[in-house]
Amino acid sequence: MNHLDGNVLAGPGMGLFAFDPTTTQCQCQSCADIATLGQAMVYGQPMGFVARCRYCDNVLVVIVEHAGQKSLNMRGLRWLRVGDEARNDRISAGD
Amino acid sequence: MSRRTNAWLTGSLARAHPLTASARSITFAVPGWPGNDPGHHVDVRLTAPDGYQVVRSYSIASTGTGEEIELAIDRLPDGEVSPFLVDDLELGDTVELRGPLGGWFVWRPEQTQPVQLIAGGSGVVPFIAMTRAHASAGNSIPMQLLYSLRAPCDAFFRDELSQPSATAPTTWHYTRTVPPGWSRSAGRLTVKDLKSETLPPEQVPLTYICGPTGFVETVSRALISLGHAADNIRTERFGGI
Numbered sequence: 288m289n290h291l292d293g294n295v296l297a298g299p300g301m302g303l304f305a306f307d308p309t310t311t312q313c314q315c316q317s318c319a320d321i322a323t324l325g326q327a328m329v330y331g332q333p334m335g336f337v338a339r340c341r342y343c344d345n346v347l348v349v350i351v352e353h354a355g356q357k358s359l360n361m362r363g364l365r366w367l368r369v370g371d372e373a374r375n376d377r378i379s380a381g382d
Numbered sequence: 383m384s385r386r387t388n389a390w391l392t393g394s395l396a397r398a399h400p401l402t403a404s405a406r407s408i409t410f411a412v413p414g415w416p417g418n419d420p421g422h423h424v425d426v427r428l429t430a431p432d433g434y435q436v437v438r439s440y441s442i443a444s445t446g447t448g449e450e451i452e453l454a455i456d457r458l459p460d461g462e463v464s465p466f467l468v469d470d471l472e473l474g475d476t477v478e479l480r481g482p483l484g485g486w487f488v489w490r491p492e493q494t495q496p497v498q499l500i501a502g503g504s505g506v507v508p509f510i511a512m513t514r515a516h517a518s519a520g521n522s523i524p525m526q527l528l529y530s531l532r533a534p535c536d537a538f539f540r541d542e543l544s545q546p547s548a549t550a551p552t553t554w555h556y557t558r559t560v561p562p563g564w565s566r567s568a569g570r571l572t573v574k575d576l577k578s579e580t581l582p583p584e585q586v587p588l589t590y591i592c593g594p595t596g597f598v599e600t601v602s603r604a605l606i607s608l609g610h611a612a613d614n615i616r617t618e619r620f621g622g623i
Contacts, residue, residue: 289595291619295439297483298425310485325486325616352437 290339293327299336299350303359306369314365317345324348324367390427390478391415395471396450401538405456405504406468407443410479417447418482420489420511421590423618424451427478428463438463441508441592441618442482443539445515451479454538456504487590487618491515495588495614497525498581499550500601502593506538508618509592513543513550524587525550528579530571530597533559553579573604583609592618 293309300308309325320342327338327347335351340363347363361367393410400406418424427437444452457468471477489497489512497516499509509527516525529552531537543552555575556568581587589605591598598619605615 289619291595292487292617294423294484294487294618297423297485298437298439298480301480301483307483307485323486325484 290328290330293323293325293329293338295329295331296324296327296336296338296348296350299352299357303350303357308367311367311369313347313367315340315343315345315347316363316365318343319365389414390480392476393451393479394476395473398471398473401454402456402536404468405454405538407452407454408467408471409444409450409452410477411450412479413449415449415451415479416482418442418445418451418511419485420445420515421484421487421508422482422511423484423487423508424453424479424481425483426453426463426467427480428466429478436463439483439620441511443507443510443514445511454504454507454510487592487616489515489588489590491519491521493588494523496523496581496585497550498587498589499525499527500576500580500589500591500593501527501529502591502597502601503531503536504538505591505593505597505618505620507592509590510539510542512590513548517547517549521549524581524585526581527552528555528571528576529553530555530557530593532557534561555579571601571604573607576601576604577608580605583611586614589615590618591615593620595619 297307297309311324313324314321320340326341328341330337338348339346345363349360351358391412391414393412396411397409398406423439423441425437425439429435440453442451443454455464455467458464501509506529527550557570558568560568591601598617602615602617
C-alpha cells in the first residue's frame with residue numbers, strides 16, 4: 288500500500304490543535320527518533336489516517352474523521368514540541 | 383498568509399483550461415480564503431446526494447493573498463475524485479475546501495537556503511507556486527527545478543516554466559518518450575542524473591521532492607546516498623486514489 292507524508296495530516300489535524308501539527312517536532316515512543324510530524328509515513332483513507340515512524344514503523348498518531356466527529360490517538364509519541372514558527376502561525380490566526 | 387481557519391469554505395469554479403490530455407487547471411473563487419504560501423495544499427470535499435463524502439488533498443498552484451486558488455489535477459484512471467474534477471466539474475459548480483494546509487512543505491521567500499525542486503509528473507504543482515513566488519519576489523536565492531515526466535505531451539505549464547522571466551531554471555527529464563533531437567534516451571532518473579542535474583550537497587540546498595510514492599522514495603534515497611542530509615529533504619507523496 289502506498290503511503291503519504293505527514294503533511295496530509297494538516298487538514299484532519301485542524302481543530303484538534305491550536306497550531307499546525309505537521310510542522311512540530313516529535314519523538315517516537317518506540318525508537319526515540321526525533322522528526323517533524325510532516326516527515327512521518329501516513330497510511331490514509333478510507334477509514335482515517337495512521338502516521339508511522341519513518342524509521343521503525345511504530346504507529347505515532349491515528350486520526351479518524353467520521354460523521355462529523357474526529358478521534359485522535361497519540362500513544363506512539365513520547366513528546367511533541369511546538370516551535371516558534373508554529374506558535375507564530377497560531378498568533379497570526381487570531382488577528 | 384498563515385492564517386488558519388477551521389471551517390470548510392465553499393469554492394465555485396471560476397475558470398478552467400486543459401493542461402494535457404488528462405489534466406486540467408481549475409481555479410476556484412473562494413470567499414473567505416485567507417491566502418496561501420507556495421507549497422500549501424488544500425483539502426477538497428465532495429458530497430454525493432446520498433450524503434457520502436470523499437476528501438482529497440491537492441497542492442495549490444497559485445500563491446498570494448487573493449480569494450482565488452488554482453489547482454492542477456491529473457485524472458487518475460481508477461480515481462474516485464480526480465475524473466470528476468477533470469471531466470465533469472463545470473463553471474459555477476461548487477466544492478468544499480479546507481485550507482491552506484501544511485506548513486512543512488512550504489517555501490517562503492525569506493528562506494536563505496538554495497532550493498532544489500524535483501518533480502515527478504503532476505508533482506510539479508506545488509513547485510509552480512514556488513517558482514511563481516520566487517519570480518514575483520525578485521528573489522536572488524538560487525532555485526532550480528528538475529522535472530521528470532513520461533513524455534513531452536505530459537508537461538504542465540511548459541510555456542510558463544520556459545519563459546525568459548522565469549527566475550528558476552527547469553531541467554526536463556523524460557522517462558518514456560523524448561522530444562525529437564533530444565540528446566538523452568528515455569529512462570527513469572538515476573543517481574548519476576541526480577548528481578549532474580541537481581544542486582550538490584556542498585551548497586547545502588533545501589530539496590523539495592513531490593511525486594508518486596515510488597518516485598519520492600527512489601529520489602530521496604538517491605539524494606541521501608549522494609551526501610544530502612535527510613533533514614534537508616522535504617517530501618510530498620501522493621497516492622493512487
